[in-house]
Amino acid sequence: MLVAKIAFALTASAVVAGTYVCHQGFVRVDQDDFQGNHVHVWIPAVIVPVAMRVVPKRELQEAAAQAAPWLPALRAFTKGLEKYPTVELVDVRDSSDHISIRTQDGTLLISADRPGKRVRVTCPLGLLQSVSETLAANAPGI
């Protein structure tokens, strides 16, 4: 009976943890070309802020210094976009290429298609805001 209870507790915890991770969304980078090269990176959004806390301070400051000129704009952009969870911002297409930037259900989606190549990047807006705030906190003079 004890083993059953432990197993149940572990399963329930896993289900709850899995549900929470899914709820927070994923950062996804998918790149496919028709020569057979495929890159698919899925990172649960929930682990990114945690990972940023364990990154060495010096590395974080270096990254923040590089991004510093654009951090205020990024923060304003991500904070402002919270009001627009589902919207098409930019869509450019011609006979061969198609580029799209939009939000859907609180996620920023960037897609680029050209003959033989396809790139998709998705990132929850809340995560972008959290990352930009963490970088701003580590950037000198911001």
Place this chain on the structure above:
Amino acid sequence: MAAHRQFRTLQSSVLVTSLYGAALLLLPFPGMAQTSAQSSSAATPAPQNVSSGSSERWLHVRVNNGESKDETVRVNVPLELAEKVLPSIDRDRLHGGKIKVDDIDCHGVDVRAILDAVRSSKDGEFVTIQDKSSDVRVAKQNAYIYVHVIDKNGSKKSHVEVKVPLKVVDALLSGAKDELDISAGLRALAAQGDTELVSVKDNDSTVRVWLDSKNLSD
């Protein structure tokens, strides 16, 4: 008795976990949304919600090019978002939502002085040019500045119409003498009703820039 107590404990644990899981499942799943968004973006990039709050103002840019209209540019910018982002950009000539115009090369033309002169003058037609190749008309009427150009060169006839609210011009000129206050211009633009600002039409392409309260250009 002990077995019965254990069963009751297990039963209540299952109930609590189920309720918690159900509550989480009822919340929207961004992760799942991404998956559906990805599959839909490959086909048609069409966000679902079309209308927005009456106070929200959107600037739309639409370019159609090519006879088959297979080259398109669609840009939809919420003015409130632009108002927030612009002051935070501090690059080149753009600082705090204002752009320095003193060193912009306009072939010796003082853009600010011209705008100021037009703003303070009475309604009327300022420029009228009519010749074989083109008709040009610049006028001020009902608190708008209008620019109409008809290019009659060759077989390709093109029409350009630009309509700028004077309040936007006032707002642009509200800063220091050597700068245009873009943020103030956007705020003034946001206060305008639905209006078409720029329209360019020729045989090959159309360009439209307009303002409304919808978040989609179509």
